[in-house]
Amino acid sequence: MANSKFEYVKQFEQPDNLLPNTWIVVRIDGRGFTKFANKYAFEKPNDKRALELMNAAARAVMGEVQDITVAYGVSDEYSFVFHKTCSLFERRASKLVSTIVSTFTAYYVHYWSTYFTDTPLSAPLPSFDGRAVCYPTVQNLRDYMSWRQVDCHINNLYNTTHWALIQLGGMDGTEAEMTLKGTYAADKNEILFSKFSINYNNEPEMYKKGSVVFRDYELVEPGTHNTSIDADHLAEPVQQSKTQTENDRKRRAKARIVVEHLDIIKDDFWNRRPWLLSNKPGRVPKEP
Ligand code: ATP
Numbered sequence: 001m002a003n004s005k006f007e008y009v010k011q012f013e014q015p016d017n018l019l020p021n022t023w024i025v026v027r028i029d030g031r032g033f034t035k036f037a038n039k040y041a042f043e044k045p046n047d048k049r050a051l052e053l054m055n056a057a058a059r060a061v062m063g064e065v066q067d068i069t070v071a072y073g074v075s076d077e078y079s080f081v082f083h084k085t086c087s088l089f090e091r092r093a094s095k096l097v098s099t100i101v102s103t104f105t106a107y108y109v110h111y112w113s114t115y116f117t118d119t120p121l122s123a124p125l126p127s128f129d130g131r132a133v134c135y136p137t138v139q140n141l142r143d144y145m146s147w148r149q150v151d152c153h154i155n156n157l158y159n160t161t162h163w164a165l166i167q168l169g170g171m172d173g174t175e176a177e178m179t180l181k182g183t184y185a186a187d188k189n190e191i192l193f194s195k196f197s198i199n200y201n202n203e204p205e206m207y208k209k210g211s212v213v214f215r216d217y218e219l220v221e222p223g224t225h226n227t228s229i230d231a232d233h234l235a236e237p238v239q240q241s242k243t244q245t246e247n248d249r250k251r252r253a254k255a256r257i258v259v260e261h262l263d264i265i266k267d268d269f270w271n272r273r274p275w276l277l278s279n280k281p282g283r284v285p286k287e288p
């Protein structure tokens with residue numbers, strides 16, 4: 001390899017490794033999507049096409065990056081969770097984040113015309129920021145996921161009521177805001193029901209719960225596994241043969257990546273899908 005007097009510049013590159021043996025969450029968020037949503041006349045409070053486009057891009061990212069075990073999306077954001085033992089993939093923050101952001105953005109643009117069939121994209125094009133955070137325990141990771149889903153619920157209940165007051169109640173933005181100031185969840189449910197005959201419970205699951213993306217294997221009876229304790233006890237990647245690693249890779253590649261709108265706060269979601277925390281691919285369901 002040729003050395004040159006310029007080579008010293010390489011020393012300026014500083015390590016930015018993420019702590020080993022922790023769950024890495026890369027969260028991306030649309031840049032300036034308030035404006036972007038206005039430009040493309042997103043339906044308020046929830047544009048179904050825009051959410052499905054986010055989900056399609058997230059699914060594509062998971063298809064390309066096997067170390068992502070689960071992802072959760074709401075509004076213009078998506079959180080991608082890397083299993084704590086993933087070491088095959090780079091654990092450098094900048095590489096990890098830039099890979100996810102660029103792959104996601106590329107697919108977002110690629111799939112745009114599938115969801116916005118009669119509105120071509122024009123500059124300024126959509127872009128996303130991203131960050132990586134390490135969570136040391138399963139509980140920390142679960143709490144992170146719960147935080148995002150609770151945020152989804154709070155924002156969606158607020159937005160649904162806010163836009164009902166405007167679209168159905170004839171208020172302007174300021175009047176709607178004043179009406180909702182200091183109200184609790186029960187008050188918002190009551191406004192929706194008594195003024196507009198809207199039962200919040202009947203709103204689409206995607207709006208109320210957000211979207212969770214994962215590889216689909218056969219569900220497990222709850223109580224047969226304690227994957228969260230096992231996962232916390234893991235200290236380093238499981239030593240296994242090349243053949244076994246290759247088998248796992250193939251099984252992951254074969255699994256269908258699904259988008260669902262489930263409660264990820266309760267234990268049930270995690271207990272019935274032990275592969276999310278164990279990183280051991282489950283049984284691929286037979287083709288129906
Ligand atoms: P920043 O660059 O700081 O993220 P932002 O304008 O993107 O600024 P956010 O807090 O990320 O701010 O908010 C996202 C915005 O995009 C909100 O205003 C939200 O209403 C809008 N938005 C995102 N997805 C949808 C959707 N599917 N339907 C309607 N509006 C949406």
Ligand code: ATP
Nearest residue numbers: 027028029075077129130131147148151152154155
């Ligand atoms: P930045 O400019 O650094 O990107 P941000 O405004 O995008 O900051 P984030 O740190 O990305 O904020 O927060 C992501 C989401 O978390 C926001 O959409 C917001 O709904 C929610 N959030 C942030 N802080 C709080 C808080 N104190 N309470 C409730 N929700 C919060």
Ligand code: MG
Nearest residue numbers: 029030031033
């Ligand atoms: Mg944003």
Ligand code: MG
Nearest residue numbers: 029075076077
């Ligand atoms: Mg956002």
